[in-house]
Amino acid sequence: MPTYKAPVRDMMFVLDEVIGTDRVLSMPKFSEINKDLVEAVFTEAARFTETVLQPLNQSGDKEGCTWKDQTVTTPKGFKEAYNAFVEGGWPTLTGNPEYGGQGLPNIISMTTEEMICSSNLAFSLYPGLTRGASIMLERHGSKELKDKYLPKMIQGTWAGSMCLTEPHCGTDLGLLRTKAEPQADGTYKLSGTKIFISSGEHDFTENILHFVIARTPEAAPGIKGISLFLVPKFMVKDDGSLGERNSVFCASLEHKMGIKASATCVMNFDGAVGYLVGDLYKGINNMFTMMNTERLGVGMQGLGIAEVAYQNALIYARDRLQGRALTGVKYPDKPADPLMVHPDIRRMLLTMKSLNEGCRMLAVWVSESLDIMEHSEDPVQQQDADDFVQLMTPIIKAFLTDVATDGANLGIQIYGGHGYIQEWGMEQFARDARIAQIYEGTNGVQALDLIGRKMPAHTGRYLRQFFHPVEAYLKAHENNTDMAEFIGPLAKAFGRLQQATVGIATKALGNPDEAGAAATDYLRLFALTALAYLWCRAVEVSSQKIGQGDDEFYEGKIQTARFFMTKILPQSSSLFSQIMSGSKPLMEMPDVRFG
């Protein structure tokens, strides 16, 4: 049975020592929050996720959700866990205090989100979607809709779902067919079928609010004719009590590779009453508010799984006695040495550790900007933070979920044959992680978003939010001989990233396929460079702390950084070559020759 222990020490290191909480906590909005409060929230989230959510993870996978007569039952214990989640106030964490939220910063919630995902990824989807939906409603909904629905959504009493995909269209939403017919009373009647709807139906909450994109009769074809509607499962009366059942039903559940305790629904809308959210024809834009939040959330799903896979792999590598060290017996009193003595086992563990901890720094860095973007009173700071979040969202989504699948697979590998057996729980991590590379825009779509939208936006303005601090950092440390073994590789990777950026920008002007061909490699090169930069900062901090107690932790950081620089970052060289070889090797082959 796998276990989970929230890495609170590392989370505080990243937040407090590497990224720093000052910029966020010095804003008036957060004047009552200090470091101790942050740590207290983390400690309580750790307790909740370790003792309430994690014990249901494996049984949830085994049992799955069940569908009968258009209703969905979640696995044993899930509803009770959700009730405890609501009672603990977890859904309200970052919610707007005007509607009952606690108004805490994202630097807290991103990290608690990681814990929730580590402990029970399938569970995390239910509140995750509600949170995204409530953010969207708050941003785009009318006062009337907000007053009616937001407080209960933020409280977690009502849930949200996001209804985009249809059988014939996922990425290309312009093709969608769901219809919204305007009614005399200002409402709409929605008809159509949506698939892959996470939390479309379940037994957690008394009501579910579906945020549905659909086409009104007069609308233009393509994405410009799409509007967003709120379709409640139960109609809500003016006094807030529930009225009639609306005609939206779950027609079936999908049978999936993983996240089996998450209800993935086929939803039929059969003249269901809906309310327009935001302006007509702005459905895609409005939905994207939610999508961006979700994308960062999916990144945290990736990190969550990668972390728990690492923890369990490490436990096994320490416990399992198998073979002897290549350099001679290390534990003569035992029948064999633990797996930890083997270099290749350490390679796998350190790959996981260095990527996970690097990704955690990246995520917290972005969450800092999320808070500044949302709450700073300085418009320049706000714009800079917004630019940075825009730039980094596809990287967080794609890279952290790639790391998750790779890490979960390394975890299986460390367990050997036992990794393949369901009872040990490692294979579930790989199955659960796999979806995160796909939903909320496949990782290929994220790469295109980075290279096709974020890179060229405002003639490269977004890029500056990453390029400038790294340039400044390199300049400040160019003569730092103590850190040369870290700064050198960063400078090399960063040079490659700069050159690749210019190369692609130039070539893509003449041929957009040049951007498309480079996209996935470019996103990875970017992410690895960002991690290299953050590892340099972590080394710098750690070097200063050595000798003040907790040396094992800080020495471990420096050694993990060394592993990253020598065993992971060299990938930047092959990625660079692959990028620079251009689109011809991809595009020249006529379809017929593929086989």
Place this chain on the structure above:
Amino acid sequence: MPTYKAPVRDMMFVLDEVIGTDRVLSMPKFSEINKDLVEAVFTEAARFTETVLQPLNQSGDKEGCTWKDQTVTTPKGFKEAYNAFVEGGWPTLTGNPEYGGQGLPNIISMTTEEMICSSNLAFSLYPGLTRGASIMLERHGSKELKDKYLPKMIQGTWAGSMCLTEPHCGTDLGLLRTKAEPQADGTYKLSGTKIFISSGEHDFTENILHFVIARTPEAAPGIKGISLFLVPKFMVKDDGSLGERNSVFCASLEHKMGIKASATCVMNFDGAVGYLVGDLYKGINNMFTMMNTERLGVGMQGLGIAEVAYQNALIYARDRLQGRALTGVKYPDKPADPLMVHPDIRRMLLTMKSLNEGCRMLAVWVSESLDIMEHSEDPVQQQDADDFVQLMTPIIKAFLTDVATDGANLGIQIYGGHGYIQEWGMEQFARDARIAQIYEGTNGVQALDLIGRKMPAHTGRYLRQFFHPVEAYLKAHENNTDMAEFIGPLAKAFGRLQQATVGIATKALGNPDEAGAAATDYLRLFALTALAYLWCRAVEVSSQKIGQGDDEFYEGKIQTARFFMTKILPQSSSLFSQIMSGSKPLMEMPDVRFG
């Protein structure tokens, strides 16, 4: 529902045009076999696998094997398929004609094995293990045992299993505890528990012959005290008829990530009668005869899954309409362009295609040496071939199975959300493929075998079987300007491989961890270089064939090779850096700092 069409055209290209059948078919033993016969066998194997085995693949996964009262029932249709398999003579393909085999060369069976694995990986395990067991028995068993058991094993009437792993030991078999007590009549009584036993119990055959490693009471500890025993499920009387049930029973089935139609058994031996196979204390050596055959077989499992994942991904990429080409609408009459127009989709498809076809060339090349090693009358040729097989076995096992997992995951990615849904069948490929990186020695163990045993063996003699032909090839083509774009990258990768080899060999003398630290990266660098060499040969052949008909095929080969050289082979540069950075980044960190 996924489909499968055996790639007979490509198989014949590899066998007949790239590797060539001459060296094998010119040996006296194969004087009656010609190219037409080879193609006829392939065509019939294609028919059988496409129409009999493939249709059971998905239902077999869904249903799985069931255990009741110590007996195992395979999924619906599997027993009938196995009967048809036996009736078709497939188990006898390469078997020794003295015992009823057809005596066909490995260059045929390796390829038909790929087809079987593509169509139904779980099914392939049953005959695969019997074949390995029969090879071992033929090599090491007494005449009495062989006469009694081999004909029915080769025929497929009786099955084999391989009982190595115990709960506390997999890789480190020296720790095993199963006991074999000698009896007055020369037999042994075996007691103990074995786990992860593929085909340990099933309903395909009337008898199952377990090949079990165990320890006799007086034996030395560790692997030097292990002997090999044949333990039949049913005792066999002198007239060949079945007698009493032996006391070996399946205690339960493992619940696994994939290959659910393969019975993975916990086997209890409770004083079961066994017969010594080969000499006392030579159990590990004898078992390794089977293990090497199995390792090549597992490599073919990898290629099989990689191939079928590619085929289905390609079908979807052609069918699915989603979005428009970045360079403008390509199919204005359709609501959207097919996925094929997107560079990133092509990147994924070409990654699969170039690796799969490269791996097929590698596998056929090794199978050629397998035949020469087994049947050549020239001792020098025989030794050279043996050396080459020794060298390449860990590469085939590890690299082809890595390619399988990566390819199956790319296949899922191309399907987007549908890839995650069981109905579409893509996620099954990833789940099924995953075990191949683990069993018969994890891929980490393969890498250590390559770098720790095969590389230094006889002061590098094995290596020459790869290094010499590549050196000669590069020399012969150094002025070939037509092929410069292929020869150049090969020369670069080969240079890195040579340098890495010397570097590791030198450093490992002083510190064996240097070999262990480099192992996985070195195996991959070796494999990619081998593929680069084979792609050069494929380009050379294809260039000569253009203009003689079938140009699409040959042009496709050249373009696939170009993709490989520019988008895959650059990995050799990062692998080289990682190797050369040595063992310190892996070994310096004390255990406690891992977390």
